[in-house]
Amino acid sequence: MTTPEPVVEVALRRRRAVLLAQPGVASDRLRDALQHAGADVVLVADPSGIAVDAVIAAAPDSVLVALDPAIEGHLERFEAVLGDPSIAVIFDEAELAARREGWDAARWTRHLHAKLYGHDDVLPPGQTEADDYPQPGMPAGLQQAQPVPESIDEYVDEAGNHAEVLPIDAVGIGVLVEVDEVDIGLLDPEPADIGPIDFNSFDTGDAADSPRARDDSAVTTPEAVMGLDEFLRDSDMAREAAELPVAAEPRTFNSNDWSLDDSGGAQARPATPVAQHDIEELERRIAGLSLADTDSYGHGPQRGAVVLLAGLGGPDAVRQILKGLPEGFPRPVLILQRLDGGQYDKLVGQMARASAMPVLLAVTNMVPEAGNVYVVPPALGLVRKAAELVFSESAGLLDALPANDSAVVVLSGADLAFVDPVLRLAAAGAWVGGQSTEGCFEPAAANDLVARGGEAGLPVQLAERLSERWPV
Structure with a gap:
């Protein structure tokens, strides 16, 4: 050893x-x-x-x-x-x-x-971070193979010296086919005697004698046009109209009999309050309605979750974050911690001692609830059913998260394969953070996330940011 x-x-x-x-x-x-x-x-x-x-x-x-x-x-x-x-x-x-x-x-x-x-100095003795990166600039002492000319004239003179020996690929003028001279007079057409056009000279006799012209059925006369009354003569509407009584003669009124006092006159028949009745009935029905709780039907606003990604050296960082989150935290906290032995039920007990919230082992078809912590085995992911997230074996952990209401924290030992999906969530509105190098045992994924725009911090600081994002 x-x-x-x-x-x-x-x-x-x-x-x-x-x-x-x-x-x-x-x-x-x-x-x-x-x-x-x-x-x-x-x-x-x-x-x-x-x-x-x-x-x-x-x-x-x-x-x-x-x-x-x-x-x-x-x-x-x-x-x-x-x-x-x-x-x-x-x-x-x-x-x-x-x-x-x-x-x-x-x-x-x-x-x-x-x-x-x-x-945060975790590199081996004698090694610095700058040792891993190439330095810009030309190495000192590197000389040019030949001196640089002072002006363009030197290039022109040198090119002229080599011009005679350069190969020529163009076709020589001597190989062009000679063509006899063309007598332009032979190309002139003989002028034609074209007179003015007379439209009256057109012969229309053939058109008059054509079969189409002799087709009497094609000729439309005023008598051949069917009127609308004839078209509707046999319809039901026409028969109903015929059965209506003939309108009576128009009434005449004597203006001398008019009076503004109608107290002594005949009692007028009250109009049927159809419109008023309909409005009262509508108001009665509306008064009996109640607003439905959309959340109770699973169609309310989509709620997200906080995901902690960790691996080798990660349990300590996860405990620090859980210790910094208050009881009743308004979002579920999901822990994806890679374990060699796969004893995730024991990890539940370990995390429960550091958390003010209940810690549960996620299983298929379980709905993560706000204020709880869930240890998620690698075989489980999340699917969305209406407005709820549900643990499932047929999906990834990040795919169903609503970005504008979720957060992902990348801790020590997290898988590098998660960095790109996490950044896609960040581009859609999720808050993402990575554990800083200080005290991070396996920082590859966290460093990659931070280098590409994620927020860096110690686990305690990351917990504070989550509490600020979702205050109790």
Whole structure:
């Protein structure tokens, strides 16, 4: 096994670290990593066999916890230590720590040093970020093969010297076919005697004798045009009109009998209040209607979700974000955390200790609800049914998200394949962020996202941005 090179600590106070882990290979390697990272390991203890007061008495300013199913149930007793804001708490998977060696161990040690001392220098000693990029400009001392002429005249003179020996591909004038002279007089046509046109001279006799002209059926006369009355003579409307009584003679009125006082006159027959009745009936029906709750039918506004993408080194960052989100956060939080062992049910318990919201394991046909956290196995995605998101095995996790009401955070170890889909969501209105290099164990995807426009920040800062986007 290759021993990681010790990280030299310069002008920094050495951190006092406590390691909580079961005895074994993982505990030994994590202790070595702390020492190589420049920390004083003041206590190594099994959480199942030590009192909380003993850990507090060690006065640590850093605690490294090796997560293992056997000790998960005992961590609640250490809430006074793990929840102390003055103590830097770092989580690592015991199974991964036991397998980590060589280059991976050295890299993890550098990231551990960055977390302990709060910096972002995670490159190997003697290497800088600028070493990986080419520098612009011509190398010093490079000379031209020949001197540069001072004027264009030198080029012209040199071209003239070579003009005679240059090959000529054009067709020579000597090979052109000679053509006899053409007598232009032969081309003149003999002038024709064309007189003025007389339209009266046209012969119309043939047209008059043609069969079409002799067709009497084609001739239209006034008697041949059928009137509208004849066309409607046999229709039903005509028969009904014939049955109507003949209109009576027009009435005549004597203006001397007119009077403005109608009190003594005959009682006029009241008009049938058809229109008034219809309006009253319409008002009665409208009064009986009620506005429907569109959300109750699944056709309300589309609600999104917050997606946390993580992998190697990501659980610690996910816990920090969950710890920064308040209870009752108005959107569901979905965690896609890659695990080698695939024990996502155990990840639920680990995240529940850091979250103020309930943490559930996502299953098929489950509807994610606001105020809950869901650990999503890689086989599950999201589909949209009306206004609801539903977990499904037949879709991706990001495809159904409404961009204007969603956010995606790319953390340590996230898959690079997610960067392009996340950026497409960002272009459509989603908020996207990436974990900054400081303390990020596997920053490839996060760095790519930030370089292409995503917002960078520590997990705590990213949680603050989410809380600002969706205040409780």
